[in-house]
Amino acid sequence: MIVGIEGDIIYKGATTLWIKCHGIVYEVFVSLQTMLHICEESIFLFISQIIREDNITLYGFREKKEKDFFERIIKINGIGPKVALAILSTYTPDEFLAMVHSKDVLSLQKVPGLGPKIVNRIIVELDGDKLNLDSEASHKIQAFMALESLGFKTEKIQDILTQIDSKNTEEIIRQALKKL
Numbered sequence: 001m002i003v004g005i006e007g008d009i010i011y012k013g014a015t016t017l018w019i020k021c022h023g024i025v026y027e028v029f030v031s032l033q034t035m036l037h038i039c040e041e042s043i044f045l046f047i048s049q050i051i052r053e054d055n056i057t058l059y060g061f062r063e064k065k066e067k068d069f070f071e072r073i074i075k076i077n078g079i080g081p082k083v084a085l086a087i088l089s090t091y092t093p094d095e096f097l098a099m100v101h102s103k104d105v106l107s108l109q110k111v112p113g114l115g116p117k118i119v120n121r122i123i124v125e126l127d128g129d130k131l132n133l134d135s136e137a138s139h140k141i142q143a144f145m146a147l148e149s150l151g152f153k154t155e156k157i158q159d160i161l162t163q164i165d166s167k168n169t170e171e172i173i174r175q176a177l178k179k180l
Contacts, residue, residue, distance in 0.1 A: 002058060006044040015085065017060065019043065028060040029081075032089035037062055050081060059085065069093035076118075076125055077141075083113040100126045103158065120144070120154045124161060140164075143172040152180055 005028065007021030015035060017028045028045060030038075045060035046067040059081060061067040066088060073084045087096055090111045099107050100123055108119045124144040140161050146169075147157045160176045 002047045002049045004044065005047050005058070005060065007042070009038070009041050009043055012038070015089070017043075017045075019045075019060075026058055028058045029085060030060045031066070031085050033092070034060065034062050034066070034088075057081065061088075065093055069096075073122075076122060078118045078121060083111070083118075086112045087114070097126065103127075116154065117148075120148075120158065123158060127162065139167055139169040139172055142169045143176060146173055147176055147180070156180060 005019055005021055005026060007019040007026075009017055010020050010025060011018035012035070015030055015032060017030055017035075017038070019026050019028055028047070030045070034045075045062065046064050048059045048061070048067055048070055050057045050059070059070060061070065070081075070084050070088065073079055073087060074081055090096075091099070096108075103123055105116070105119050105123070108114055108122065109116065114122075121141060121144065125141045127140075144157055144161060148154060157176070157180075160179045161172070163179070164172050164175045166172045166175065
């Protein structure tokens with residue numbers, strides 16, 4: 001597993017770098033924020049390597065915190081690496097998490113690829129979470145999706161779920177239905 005890369009930049013695209021390291025050239029995708037801070041021809045980046053059936057892709061980050069955020073956010077259903085990079089191109093991890101915790105849906109939707117359903121899923125899953133998903137958040141996202149499929153309004157569901165402290169999906173749904 002590749003976790004970091006150090007080498008010389010031989011090509012810069014809008015969000016792509018080609019980095020030559022010991023005679024091998026690697027293509028690394030980066031956020032716009034990372035690209036803005038690259039001013040030297042030699043670089044070190046933290047790497048998140050994603051292996052799929054048909055390709056291996058490298059994503060680079062200036063700080064480990066960005067890498068950790070990226071790896072955490074792509075675990076949310078509906079968010080892939082491209083959307084995660086769009087988030088990091090638009091906001092820093094701290095700014096994004098602050099908006100999640102304040103439930104600033106309009107600002108979160110400014111990120112290309114984030115619609116209302118995914119934003120609400122992010123809020124439910126990351127609310128009270130400092131990049132560490134616990135089982136309670138996992139149960140809350142399942143309860144959120146169940147209540148949403150029953151036709152309840154997302155804002156109302158969000159308000160109710162923040163008031164419930166349970167680590168059991170069925171119990172969360174039961175308590176939420178009583179309050180809805």
